[in-house]
Amino acid sequence: MTTTADGGNGAVLRSERIAGGILPKVLNSFDMVAIFVAIVLFISNSAVIAGGAGPAAYVYWGLGFLTFLIPGAIVTGQLGLMFPGEGSIYVWTTKAFGAFLGFFAGFCAWWPGILVMIATGDAVVSLIQQLNGNFLQDPWQQGIVIILVVAFSFVLSILRFRVTQNFVNIVFVAYGGAILLIGIAGLISLIGGHAAPVDYSPHRWLPGSGNYTFYGTVILALLGIEVPLNMGVEINEVRSITRYLLWGSIVVMAAYLLGTFGVMVAVPIKDQGSPAAIAEAVLLGFGNAGPFLGIVVNIIFIGFFLFNTAVYNYSFGRLLFVSGLDRRLPAFISKVNANRVPWVAVLVQTIIAAFFTIIAFIVVPYTLNTGLKPGDLSTVVYDILQAAVTVIWCVSMVILFIDVIIIRYKYHDTFARTRLAPDWVFYLCSILGMVASAFGVYVTFTGPWTTLVSYGQWLFWIGGIGILSLIVGIILFFVGQRTVKKDVSDEEVIAQVTG
Secondary structure: OOOOOOOOOOOOOHHHHHHHHHOOOOEOHHHHHHHHHHHHOOOHHHHHHHHHHOOHHHHHHHHHHHHHHHHHHHHHHHHHHHOOOEOOHHHHHHHHHOHHHHHHHHHHHHHHHHHHHHHHHHHHHHHHHHHOOOOOOOHHHHHHHHHHHHHHHHHHHOOOHHHHHHHHHHHHHHHHHHHHHHHHHHHHHHHOOOOOOOOOOHHHHOOOOOOOOHHHHHHHHHOOOOHHHHEHHHEOOOHHHHHHHHHHHHHHHHHHHHHHHHHHHHOOHHHOOOOOHHHHHHHHHOHHHHHHHHHHHHHHHHHHHHHHHHHHHHHHHHHHHHHHHOOOOOHHHHOOOOOOOOHHHHHHHHHHHHHHHHHHHHHHHHHOOOOOOHHHHHHHHHHHHHHHHHHHHHHHHHHHHHHHHHHHHHOHHHHHHOOOOOHHHHHHHHHHHHHHHHHHHHHHHHOOOOOOOOHHHHHHHHHHHHHHHHHHHHHHHHHHHHHOOOOOOHHHHHHHHHO
16 A cells, blocks of 8 residues: 555555554543533523424424434444544545545645634633623623633643543533533423423424524534544544544433423523523523522523634644644644643634634724624624534535545445445435535525624635635645745655744
């Protein structure tokens, strides 16, 4: 077998050969489930979908699980077992289509991580505002908090990985407890004789033209299935791949349904569409203990988004790390510190996220007349970034669902040895996943997620961010091809990144 750095036509990527010798194996099954949940499970989506779709929310969740989450888990499990290297979709698409599409798919999977880091920082701002509506009213104050959140994620991400992951695991358990309280709040409301405020008429359970865009929100809520395998060589045991996909998917499905139930039963209809409804469910459902528990849940969610930002930073940083090893980008971006963590990749992401935060929250509000109240800016930025993430990330997911079919043909023997299901299952998963991803993109463009911007503004920002991002990804590849030195040995690369 050829052993070039290209990775196409059966070749082995340089990152596949050497990443395992640079990064330590520290992740077990529980760690992978915690990372999966941190990436995928934004419980505030339960409130948004409950408030917009009513009882049809349960149908949309079911459709999302059947057409996207489960097919994505099966496909990711198969590809992860075949090629458990660092970089997940970057490696798999390179195997299927070669260097260009491999880098492009990796970029489409990486860039949303930058946008989500800003969005999670923005979520912290919103949660602080829920504690006290007078906090952080000025855009520059919101921007400073987001930059501090991103900076905190950098510090966490360059510690010894085992230490950082232990913190993440603790927050994961607390987050699960808070979500359980939301479900219990709904149950207490029903047992206490409080009639659910939602209209449960049969026609309200059916998806329709008035709420079908919430399917796109469901797809957004389930993106990130493959991200834990960005750290493929850092997993202790191969079986952790299938375990995290199984148990992580079960936790995500149960949590979203619990959150939807709690909000729909315990929260007045007028408040159900707000992300703040998840804490309000606890506040209203637990009677006299509600105000105290509501504050506790809010604080837990603030902690979750703080550490969640770190998970995004270190997991997406691995895509830059492997791109440097494979000479798609300069090798210095793959440098590791004394803790054997790719700190330069994480620093680059932190700087980019901080730069765009300054633009969105400090430069634009004070140079342009946005027409927004100061308190509305965080909502608009959050919705636009999340929608742009949906579009770009779904592009990479379309490629992922194609990868599995191409790889089945190109690596038939390896595929047969590690096959998780009959061939027809993979074809079905591929079709369902591609259609779900494409439809998710379509409905994201069909209408704004907030009434604070017009449809024209929504199209401009989402379309502009999406198109510009894809163009930047293509340009980066060709610039890298022309400027990065390729004729170096594995030993030279290892010396560059570890020295």
